[in-house]
Amino acid sequence: MPSSESISSLSDRLKDSLEETLVGQAVQISTDIASTTEAVLKITPGNSSAAPIEIVLDREFGAYLTGGRGSVFEIPFVRKRSTAEDFVSEITNLTSGIANGGFQEDVVLSKGKVVGASGTINAGGRLNKPVSDTWMKLGSELLSKRERERHIYQPY
Numbered sequence: 001m002p003s004s005e006s007i008s009s010l011s012d013r014l015k016d017s018l019e020e021t022l023v024g025q026a027v028q029i030s031t032d033i034a035s036t037t038e039a040v041l042k043i044t045p046g047n048s049s050a051a052p053i054e055i056v057l058d059r060e061f062g063a064y065l066t067g068g069r070g071s072v073f074e075i076p077f078v079r080k081r082s083t084a085e086d087f088v089s090e091i092t093n094l095t096s097g098i099a100n101g102g103f104q105e106d107v108v109l110s111k112g113k114v115v116g117a118s119g120t121i122n123a124g125g126r127l128n129k130p131v132s133d134t135w136m137k138l139g140s141e142l143l144s145k146r147e148r149e150r151h152i153y154q155p156y
Contacts, residue, residue: 007059010088011039014057017092018043022099025156043095051098051105051153055091063091067098068151071105071119073133094131097123101155108136109147 005013011031018029018041026046033039037060043053051068058064062076075090085093097103098121108116116136123131 007036007039007057008033011041011057014055014088014091015041017088018095021092021096022156025099027099027156043099045099045156047154047156049154050101050156051103051151053095053098055095062087065091065094067103067119067121068105068117068153069107069149070114070117071103071107071133072117072135073119073121073131093123094121097121097131098153099156101153104150104152107149107151109149110144115146 011033015029015031022029022043028044028046030042030044031039032042037058039057041055041057043055045052054066056064056066062074062078065073065075067073073094075087075094077087102122103119105117105119107114116134118132118134120130120132
């Protein structure tokens, strides 16, 4: 975790950054401080064809940004991240890319539940390359019949 900043303080700082970036867009940002080690920020778009976003801040790891139906992007405090930006700026820019319609995902469903996803965020600009992440749940769903859905989201 950056310095000795509390999860509540980090959550407030991130929310301020997101509100500044998403100003003028039809969006609702809510925060839930689950404990001293975890906070959840939810961004609900006004456009039903846009991707909702959930950001889980974890004091030990960093953040898990979930976009759309199930694409998860891991943003650690330390180690290599998708961009060379600081922690809050990276989350803000990825969120902005989703909000501006630069997000698409392929979702894998089994028995109506999301069991995997592959998402790509294009944050825009010449220097920003697309950021992708993929996950798949292992277990009994692996052998069951699966369906795939492609979602290309609109701007907020």
